[in-house]
Amino acid sequence: MPTILGQNQYGKAENRVVKITRDGDTHHIKDLNVSVALSGDMEDVHYSGSNANVLPTDTTKNTVYAFAKEYGIESAEQFGIHLARHFVTSQEPIKVARIRIEEYSWERIETSEANSKFIGSDDVKHSFVRKGQETRVTQITYDGEKWEVISGLKDLVVMNSTNSEFWGYVKDKYTTLQEAYDRILATQVSARWRFSWTDDEQKAPNWEKSYEQVRKHMLQAFAETYSLSLQQTLYQMGSRIINNRSEIDEVRFSLPNKHHFLVDLEPFGLKNDNEVYFAADRPYGLIEATVLRDGVEPQIPVDMTNL
Numbered sequence: 266m267p268t269i270l271g272q273n274q275y276g277k278a279e280n281r282v283v284k285i286t287r288d289g290d291t292h293h294i295k296d297l298n299v300s301v302a303l304s305g306d307m308e309d310v311h312y313s314g315s316n317a318n319v320l321p322t323d324t325t326k327n328t329v330y331a332f333a334k335e336y337g338i339e340s341a342e343q344f345g346i347h348l349a350r351h352f353v354t355s356q357e358p359i360k361v362a363r364i365r366i367e368e369y370s371w372e373r374i375e376t377s378e379a380n381s382k383f384i385g386s387d388d389v390k391h392s393f394v395r396k397g398q399e400t401r402v403t404q405i406t407y408d409g410e411k412w413e414v415i416s417g418l419k420d421l422v423v424m425n426s427t428n429s430e431f432w433g434y435v436k437d438k439y440t441t442l443q444e445a446y447d448r449i450l451a452t453q454v455s456a457r458w459r460f461s462w463t464d465d466e467q468k469a470p471n472w473e474k475s476y477e478q479v480r481k482h483m484l485q486a487f488a489e490t491y492s493l494s495l496q497q498t499l500y501q502m503g504s505r506i507i508n509n510r511s512e513i514d515e516v517r518f519s520l521p522n523k524h525h526f527l528v529d530l531e532p533f534g535l536k537n538d539n540e541v542y543f544a545a546d547r548p549y550g551l552i553e554a555t556v557l558r559d560g561v562e563p564q565i566p567v568d569m570t571n572l
């Protein structure tokens with residue numbers, strides 16, 4: 266049966282690029298997922314395997330990261346227009362470039378009163394929470410006498426674009442990680458907190474207010490901690506909650522370390538001055554711990570934060 270090649274396209278999909286722009290100590294984030302699809306004179310590679318017209322998908326990926334540095338990311342539209350024009354005008358065999366972009370929006374974390382006096386602003390200038398992500402959860406258990414209420418949230422994504430280091434760790438013959446003195450710290454918070462309330466329904470906490478306040482303290486601790494490890498930041502988040510909210514006795518966190526790797530732009534003659542990052546989705550470090558009011562027994566199950 267004779268066959269012919271129909272519609273075809275190729276390119277690198279889902280290039281996760283994070284661009285940090287520094288305006289003094291105020292940082293701005295652009296966080297995109299860029300997919301490149303090219304088409305044109307591609308019969309030969311399909312029919313015979315000749316790659317003479319094929320710009321590698323790897324190159325399309327590099328172009329995304331290099332353009333983030335060279336031209337910046339003003340908007341997803343502007344960035345996509347730039348890329349599409351580049352592929353079509355620079356490579357004769359490429360006739361059509363389709364660039365699809367998802368953009369993840371971030372908003373600034375509002376700072377605590379104490380910190381705002383210290384930094385002279387209502388917002389931490391390098392701390393962000395991703396918009397529209399989190400799910401609030403709760404579990405109520407009642408045995409006819411006692412109540413147990415464990416509430417929490419999942420999928421709350423936060424990032425500090427500076428004030429995070431990681432160094433001084435154990436090095437064995439398999440260690441290749443370079444020490445970091447200014448890295449991005451990002452995580453997708455899953456947290457559960459247990460209320461001390463167990464009996465008289467009249468004395469139950471104000472659940473709505475409690476949630477709002479716990480979330481606020483957790484975010485502020487994340488934003489305001491100068492971090493030497495995600496473990497340290499986790500402990501600060503937990504203790505800020507316990508210290509400010511008398512209704513909570515125990516907090517458990519599961520914090521994936523959402524790694525952001527600096528892209529090596531040197532092969533393209535560009536210097537990456539902590540600006541362009543590859544946001545990796547896996548593998549990820551997973552940091553988990555419980556923070557307790559001194560003297561109380563832990564009751565949140567170890568795996569509950571993974572649900």
Ligand SMILES: O=c1[nH]c(=O)c2[nH]c(=O)[nH]c2[nH]1
Pocket residue numbers: 431442493494495496522550
């Ligand atoms: O905050 C961190 N904690 C770790 O335990 C760890 N391990 C690692 O490779 N990077 C990091 N970062």
